[in-house]
Amino acid sequence: MTDYRGKVYETGDLDYDSDPDRFRSSVAAVAKYGLMGDVHPEVAERMSRENLKLVLDVGCGEGRFSNAALAWGLSTIGLDQSDTMLAAVASPRIKGDAMRLPFRDGCFDGLVALWMLYNVATPTDTISEAFRVLRPGGLFVACAPSRFNDPELSEVLPSSSSGFDAENGVAQIEKIFRIVDVSRWDAPLIHLPDNKALAMYLRGRGLSEHEIERAREIIPLPITITKRGALMTARKVD
Ligand SMILES: C[S@@+](CC[C@H](N)C(=O)[O-])C[C@H]1O[C@@H](n2cnc3c(N)ncnc32)[C@H](O)[C@@H]1O
Numbered sequence: 182m183t184d185y186r187g188k189v190y191e192t193g194d195l196d197y198d199s200d201p202d203r204f205r206s207s208v209a210a211v212a213k214y215g216l217m218g219d220v221h222p223e224v225a226e227r228m229s230r231e232n233l234k235l236v237l238d239v240g241c242g243e244g245r246f247s248n249a250a251l252a253w254g255l256s257t258i259g260l261d262q263s264d265t266m267l268a269a270v271a272s273p274r275i276k277g278d279a280m281r282l283p284f285r286d287g288c289f290d291g292l293v294a295l296w297m298l299y300n301v302a303t304p305t306d307t308i309s310e311a312f313r314v315l316r317p318g319g320l321f322v323a324c325a326p327s328r329f330n331d332p333e334l335s336e337v338l339p340s341s342s343s344g345f346d347a348e349n350g351v352a353q354i355e356k357i358f359r360i361v362d363v364s365r366w367d368a369p370l371i372h373l374p375d376n377k378a379l380a381m382y383l384r385g386r387g388l389s390e391h392e393i394e395r396a397r398e399i400i401p402l403p404i405t406i407t408k409r410g411a412l413m414t415a416r417k418v419d
Pocket residue numbers: 195197204239240241242243244245246260261262263266277278279280294295296297300301302
């Protein structure tokens with residue numbers, strides 16, 4: 182399996198337990214140098230406006246969606262396979278596999294799979310499970326980067342193709358939910374002013390110290406990075 186960073190993994194060989202600071206560096210760089218917030222509050226607001234009560238956050242990481250959802254009065258359950266990630270989640274949480282959700286049919290009003298389907302060996306298994314555990318009328322939301330993300334850094338980042346991205350994700354959701362709403366972005370959204378910022382950003386993308394040193398020599402600073410990706414929304418109608 183290859184994830185959106187172009188890194189090849191064996192299933193179950195992700196780095197959220199072995200090197201959680203890689204993921205934290207990615208989150209911190211976007212929070213510090215991003216020119217816009219991440220999708221979590223926007224998705225929580227949408228679910229709250231629809232009056233959805235109970236939302237399953239699949240691949241919840243350290244609970245960014247659950248934290249945003251709390252502010253909107255939603256109840257969430259976070260599910261993740263990483264003990265390290267789950268340890269930081271304050272709301273109800275469960276260890277589990279996104280491809281075999283440990284819940285009965287139709288018990289959630291909403292389900293989010295944010296920035297995680299590219300980590301899953303067979304994303305369609307997770308999407309089918311999402312369909313199963315949602316009640317009729319329930320809302321599914323996923324997001325993923327584009328394979329054409331970060332073009333300004335293409336010389337230093339591995340070429341990225343994954344089993345679920347902004348280009349191939351919609352068709353996979355359509356197969357199961359039939360109709361998908363897509364909101365795409367393609368804009369200069371990260372500004373890296375100096376070497377420290379570049380190093381933090383590239384560490385988050387999985388580059389080694391050595392690769393970051395090399396990048397420092399060839400990437401002109403300051404630099405503004407184009408972010409491309411998609412938020413995909415589908416409703417369970419049966
Ligand atoms: C990039 S992080 C995103 C975390 C969170 N959704 C967010 O937006 O901050 C991906 C998360 O998915 C989890 N994950 C990957 N594959 C999984 C699977 N098969 N089952 C459960 N969790 C999984 C990882 O452990 C990690 O916490």
